[in-house]
Amino acid sequence: MDPDDVRRLALPLRDPADLDPLLDRIGDARVVAVGEASHGTHEYYAWRSALTRRLVEERGFGLVAVEGDWPDCRRVDRSVRLRPGGAADPRDALDAIDRWPTWMWANDDVVDFTRWLRGVNAGRPEPERVAFAGLDVYSLWDSMHELLAWLEEHEPGHVAAARRALHCFEPFGEDGAEYAFATRFAPSTCEETVVELLRRLCERRAADDGPGDPDDRDDRFAAEQNAAVVVGAERYYRAMVGSSAESWNVRDEHMADTLDRLLGHTGTKAVVWEHNTHVGDARATDMADAGMTNVGQLLRERYGTGDVVLVGFAGHRGGVVAGREWGAQMERMAVPAAREGSLEALLHEEVGRDALVVVPRGDRPAWLDRRLGHRAIGVVYRPERERWGNYVPTVTGDRYDALLHLEDTTPLQPLHLERPDEHVPPPGHPE
Structure with missing residues (x-):
């Protein structure tokens, strides 16, 4: 592998203006699905919000669809679209979320984004306001x-x-x-x-x-x-x-079907916010070997690769909010430096800074076709498994259309601790 091939593709990532090459790649796509390498990292949420803001303001995207429950997100939607009965501050709707893990959506980063979205919508006629919707199946x-x-x-x-x-x-x-x-x-x-x-x-x-x-x-x-x-x-x-594959597939097919209905109902373009394990095409990972599909794969199959852009995240080291067990109280945990031989370690060693990688449409360097471990931290995280777990074998160039790599990350800030009376769904998948 030629290190120069990695460096040439790894563009500097310092502020939202550096996302221009990604917006060029997005073009007129109907769906942009943006992942996250954990459900508890501030930088993933912040950069995803920055990209979404540009898509709303510059490309006419009118729907943000997230890995959240329909009733919870419906209350947020009523607030951001200034619908009758909606909260005057989206924070109130987010703070009311009571299904574990609440921190996924009840956090400062989502508050900042939804307040911004409400402000944008306040200046638009009602039919042109951007909607916020939940895709998940638990409720x-x-x-x-x-x-x-x-x-x-x-x-x-x-x-x-x-x-x-x-x-x-x-x-x-x-x-x-x-x-x-x-x-x-x-x-x-x-x-x-x-x-x-x-x-x-x-x-x-x-x-x-x-x-x-x-x-x-x-x-x-x-x-x-x-x-x-x-x-x-x-x-x-x-x-x-x-089988776990069967329940995973039921869930991801439900989320893809929900997005289909939302696109038909709204007649607009959508930004999707989910974990990398849902966004990145499953066929480029070992998920396919287990008989699993996911949202990213289904979107490409249903709309075509020209109308869908899949964006992933990677992080070298830092911090995260997660639980040590399913349903456990959230904790701020340290995330160690990426495992040797992983995608994250490769980008750290050869680039050593935050970077945007846009996968070329034609010929591409060989490192994008290598199968590398790619870290995935879910709502449950056990740092002690870093040596043998927590990584998904991934062909980066097939899994994503673009990747945002961050050298150092920090935990996001939840709105509240998990409450004793909140609903904990049955144990699910680790993402």
């Missing part, structure tokens, strides 16, 4: 309760079907693990009732499809999405008792 019971409340007010004819779905889940005490365990030993599930409810709502939407009032159409879409979350969550929790 089965919250979505069920929100859907039921909406139906009681707007479509009482569907309330009975919704109550049947809710009653099906009630014996499990709003515990996904309990439901998953029960479906393993009993032939009956709640699948039929929730799928029927979603079918009825979509049939009604098709019958009523027309110009209508934008607020009414938006609220109906939100109700349908809550129903889709219930369907997806039921599938996810049922898949948990099978």
Whole structure:
């Protein structure tokens, strides 16, 4: 490997103006998916926000879709779009998030971005305001309760079907693990009732499809999405008792499907915020060997590589907020220097500064085709595993269209500690 090949591609990364080569690569793409190498690092969030601000202001992107729950993000959306009943300060909506790990979205960096977004939207006509939406699948019971409340007010004819779905889940005490365990030993599930409810709502939407009032159409879409979350969550929790690949795929397919619906509903371009393990194309990692797909792969397959840009992050050393176990109280942890032979170590050794790498469209240097370990820190992090774990074998040039490498990182600042009464979802994947 020629070190000059690494240095030539590694452009200086000092301020948002240095993102110009990445914006050139993005061009007229419809979807830009921006990752993070951990869920608890300030610099990943800050640079992702900087890129998103430029895409909103300079390229007309009108949707920010994140790895968060639909009901939580809907409350943030009402605030940033200045919708009736929305919080005057997005911080209040973020601080109310009560599903572990709350720090993923309830942190100072997301507050700064959403306050900025609300300010931008305040100067725009309502139809041109940028939306903020959640793609994830965990909020089965919250979505069920929100859907039921909406139906009681707007479509009482569907309330009975919704109550049947809710009653099906009630014996499990709003515990996904309990439901998953029960479906393993009993032939009956709640699948039929929730799928029927979603079918009825979509049939009604098709019958009523027309110009209508934008607020009414938006609220109906939100109700349908809550129903889709219930369907997806039921599938996810049922898949948990099978292979981890199956439940992973259910979740990522749900997130990709949700983005499809959002793009159709909003008619705009989207920035997606998720972990590298969701954003980077799974086919360029060992995930493919395990039969796993992810959002980045699905986006490329559905929209084509010309309409999708995948952006990853890497960090050499620093600090992070994470839990040592699933559901544990968050901690600020030190992240040691990258493991020898990893992608991060290569960039540190050959470049030694923050850098932007844009993958060439044609011929590219050989180092982008090497399979290197690429660090992935999730909501659970155990630094003692650095010598043998915490790294995903990655062909960088196939996994991403661009990579932001940061030499030194710091933990993000959560809005609050994890609370004793918050909801902890069943143990998930390590990202």
